[in-house]
Amino acid sequence: MSKGRFGQHGGQFVPETLMNAVEELLAAYEKYSHDEEFQKELQTLHETYTGRPSLLYYAEKMTKDLGGAKIYLKREDLNHTGSHKINNALGQVLLAKKMGKTRVIAETGAGQHGVATATAAALMGMECEIYMGEEDTERQALNVFRMELLGAKVHPVTSGTRTLKDAVNETMREWTNRVEDTHYVLGSVMGPHPFPTIVRDFQSIIGKEVRSQILKAEGKLPDLLIACVGGGSNAMGLFYEFLEEPSVKMIGCEAAGHGIDTDQHAATISKGTLGIFHGMKSYFCQDEYGQIAPVYSISAGLDYPGIGPEHANLHDSGRAQYVPVTDNEAVEAFEYLSRMEGIIPAIESSHAIAHARKIAPAMGKDQIIVINLSGRGDKDVAAIARYKGVQIYE
Amino acid sequence: MSRVADVFSKGKAFIPFITAGDPHLSVTEELIPAMAEAGADLIEIGIPFSDPVAEGIVIQEADARALLAGTTTDKIFESVKRIRMKTSVPLAFMTYLNPIFVYGSERFIKNAAECGIDALIVPDMPFEEKEELKPYCNQYGIDLISLIAPTSNERIRTIAAEAEGFVYCVSSMGVTGVRKEITTNLGDMISLVKETKNIPCAIGFGISTPEQAAEMSQYADGVIVGSAIVKLAARYGADCIEPICSYVREMKAAIS
Numbered sequence: 001m002s003k004g005r006f007g008q009h010g011g012q013f014v015p016e017t018l019m020n021a022v023e024e025l026l027a028a029y030e031k032y033s034h035d036e037e038f039q040k041e042l043q044t045l046h047e048t049y050t051g052r053p054s055l056l057y058y059a060e061k062m063t064k065d066l067g068g069a070k071i072y073l074k075r076e077d078l079n080h081t082g083s084h085k086i087n088n089a090l091g092q093v094l095l096a097k098k099m100g101k102t103r104v105i106a107e108t109g110a111g112q113h114g115v116a117t118a119t120a121a122a123l124m125g126m127e128c129e130i131y132m133g134e135e136d137t138e139r140q141a142l143n144v145f146r147m148e149l150l151g152a153k154v155h156p157v158t159s160g161t162r163t164l165k166d167a168v169n170e171t172m173r174e175w176t177n178r179v180e181d182t183h184y185v186l187g188s189v190m191g192p193h194p195f196p197t198i199v200r201d202f203q204s205i206i207g208k209e210v211r212s213q214i215l216k217a218e219g220k221l222p223d224l225l226i227a228c229v230g231g232g233s234n235a236m237g238l239f240y241e242f243l244e245e246p247s248v249k250m251i252g253c254e255a256a257g258h259g260i261d262t263d264q265h266a267a268t269i270s271k272g273t274l275g276i277f278h279g280m281k282s283y284f285c286q287d288e289y290g291q292i293a294p295v296y297s298i299s300a301g302l303d304y305p306g307i308g309p310e311h312a313n314l315h316d317s318g319r320a321q322y323v324p325v326t327d328n329e330a331v332e333a334f335e336y337l338s339r340m341e342g343i344i345p346a347i348e349s350s351h352a353i354a355h356a357r358k359i360a361p362a363m364g365k366d367q368i369i370v371i372n373l374s375g376r377g378d379k380d381v382a383a384i385a386r387y388k389g390v391q392i393y394e
Numbered sequence: 395m396s397r398v399a400d401v402f403s404k405g406k407a408f409i410p411f412i413t414a415g416d417p418h419l420s421v422t423e424e425l426i427p428a429m430a431e432a433g434a435d436l437i438e439i440g441i442p443f444s445d446p447v448a449e450g451i452v453i454q455e456a457d458a459r460a461l462l463a464g465t466t467t468d469k470i471f472e473s474v475k476r477i478r479m480k481t482s483v484p485l486a487f488m489t490y491l492n493p494i495f496v497y498g499s500e501r502f503i504k505n506a507a508e509c510g511i512d513a514l515i516v517p518d519m520p521f522e523e524k525e526e527l528k529p530y531c532n533q534y535g536i537d538l539i540s541l542i543a544p545t546s547n548e549r550i551r552t553i554a555a556e557a558e559g560f561v562y563c564v565s566s567m568g569v570t571g572v573r574k575e576i577t578t579n580l581g582d583m584i585s586l587v588k589e590t591k592n593i594p595c596a597i598g599f600g601i602s603t604p605e606q607a608a609e610m611s612q613y614a615d616g617v618i619v620g621s622a623i624v625k626l627a628a629r630y631g632a633d634c635i636e637p638i639c640s641y642v643r644e645m646k647a648a649i650s
Contacts, residue, residue, distance in 0.1 A: 177568040290496030
C-alpha cells in the first residue's frame with residue numbers, strides 16, 4: 001500500500017535499494033517524535049544553540065510606507081547559520097544519531113541547507129558530505145568554503161543542469177551506495193515519505209512560535225501568511241500550525257525568474273504538471289514526455305523544478321494560494337527591505353517580501369500579514385551586486 | 395507461461411540493455427535484431443530520462459546523448475514497431491515512472507503492448523507503489539518486472555509472491571555501472587525468491603566480464619548487462635553494432 005499521501009500527491013517512489021532505508025527512518029521517526037527525551041534534547045538545542053524562539057518583528061516603517069495591512073516579519077534569518085534550515089538539520093541529524101548512523105549526506109542549492117547540515121554534523125560529531133550543483137558552487141562560493149570550514153566535504157555535481165535538482169539526484173545515488181551507516185538529511189518538504197512529514201514537523205516550530213507571538217502582540221491571529229516556496233520547507237513550517245484556522249489565508253511565492261511567459265523560471269504551480277519524480281507524486285516543470293525541464297531563478301534555493309507534495313495538495317484544495325514572483329521584483333524587494341528596515345533578506349525570502357509589497361496596500365489597516373523572513377541576505381550580496389552590474393570581490 | 399518467463403526455459407539467459415536512441419534510433423533499430431542474432435535472449439530497451447537516479451554515469455550520459463539526438467517516447471514506439479518486423483526476441487522497456495505517468499500510464503502501456511513489448515522494468519517504482527501501473531499491465535498483457543536488492547531482506551518474500559516474468563536481482567548497492575567485485579550473497583537472495591515462488595531470477599548491476607557472467611549464472615537463471623554495452627555504444631557510436639554483437643556472443647558463450 002502506498003504511504004505518505006497528501007491527497008493524490010506524495011508516496012514513496014524510490015528504488016528498491018532504498019526502501020528499507022526509508023522504512024527504517026519511518027520507524028525511527030515514529031518512535032522519537034513521541035519520545036519526550038528526544039523532544040527535550042531538540043528543544044534545548046533550539047534554545048541554547050540556534051537562539052529560538054526567533055523574533056516576530058513588527059515592520060513599522062514598511063507598514064507605514066505601504067499604507068495597508070500591518071506587517072510582521074518572522075525573523076528566521078536571526079537563527080544560528082542564518083536561515084530556517086537549521087531547524088530541520090538539527091532535528092534530522094539528532095534523529096540520525098539516535099538511529100546509530102555515523103555519517104550524514106545532504107543536497108544543497110544556495111548552500112543554506114548544506115551549511116546547516118554541516119553545522120549540525122560538526123556539533124554532533126558526525127561525518128558529513130554535501131552535494132551541490134557546480135553552477136551553485138560558483139554563485140555561492142562563500143557557502144562552499146563555510147561548509148568546508150565546518151568539516152564537511154563538498155562535492156560539486158556536474159551532471160544535468162548542475163543545480164539543485166542534480167544535487168538531489170546525486171545525493172540519492174550516494175545514499176543507495178551507502179545506507180548502512182548513512183542518513184540522507186533531505187532539506188525540504190519533498191522526496192519520498194516520510195521526508196515531507198519529518199521536515200514539515202521539524203519546521204513547524206516556526207508557525208507555533210508565530211501563533212503565540214502574534215497573540216501576545218495583537219491579541220488575534222494573522223489574516224495572511226506569506227512565504228517563498230522552492231521545495232517549500234519554510235512555507236510549510238509557517239503554514240502548518242494554521243491549516244485548521246480558516247480565517248488565516250496563506251500565499252506561497254514561487255520563483256518566476258525572467259517571467260512565467262519565458263522558459264526561464266522555476267514556477268512549478270503556475271507552469272508545472274502532475275508527475276512522479278524525486279520520490280514523490282507532485283507538480284513538476286517538465287515537457288509532454290515527462291522529461292524534467294531545466295529551471296531558472298536568480299535564487300539558487302528556489303531553483304528547483306518541483307514542489308513538496310503537501311503544498312501541491314494545498315494548491316489542489318485551494319487552502320493556500322501560490323503566486324509567481326520574478327527576479328526583478330525579488331531584487332527590488334531585497335533592496336527595499338535593506339533600506340526600509342535595515343534588514344538584508346535572503347534573495348529567496350525577498351520573493352515573499354516582493355509579494356507583500358504588491359498586496360499589503362490594498363488590505364485594511366486592521367489586517368495583519370506575517371511574512372516568513374526565512375534567511376539573511378549576506379550570502380547574496382555579491383550576486384546582487386553582479387546582477388546590478390557592480391563588480392565586487394567576495 | 396509468458397514469453398518472458400519462457401526465455402529462461404532454454405538454459406541460462408543473456409539479457410543485454412541498450413539506451414534507445416543512443417547514438418540514434420536508426421542505429422537502435424539495427425542493433426536490436428543483430429543482438430538477438432548474436433544470442434541475446436531478452437533485450438532491455440531503455441527509454442531515456444532526463445534524471446535517471448538509479449543509473450551510474452555511463453547510462454546517465456547515454457540518456458543525455460539520446461535525448462540530445464531528439465529521441466522521444468513516440469519515436470521509440472515507432473522504432474519498436476519496425477524492430478518487431480525483423481525479430482521475435484522478447485523485449486522489455488526499462489524506464490522511470492515519470493516518462494510513463496506523464497505520457498499517460500494506460501496510453502503508454504497500451505502502445506507498448508501494441509508495438510510488441512513484453513515486459514516493463516521501472517526502477518523507481520517499488521512494490522508499495524506498483525498499483526500505478528499494475529492494472530494496465532494486467533489489462534494489456536505486459537509483465538511488470540519486480541526488483542529485489544541486497545537490502546531487501548524480509549521484503550523478498552512479499553515481492554516474490556506477486557512477481558511475474560522474472561525477478562530482477564540487483565547484485566550490489568548503489569547505481570548501475572561496471573564493478574570489479576560483487577560481494578552480495580546472491581545465492582541466499584535467490585533461494586529466498588525460489589522458496590516463495592517458482593520464478594526465474596536474473597542478476598543485474600555491475601556485471602561486465604565473461605568471468606563475472608559465468609559466476610553469476612551459477613546462482614541465477616539469467617544475467618543482465620547494461621553499462622558495459624552502453625560503453626561500447628559510447629565508444630563506437632553509429633559503428634557500435636559489430637563490437638556489441640561480438641561482446642554479446644562472448645557473454646552468451648560464457649554462461650552457456
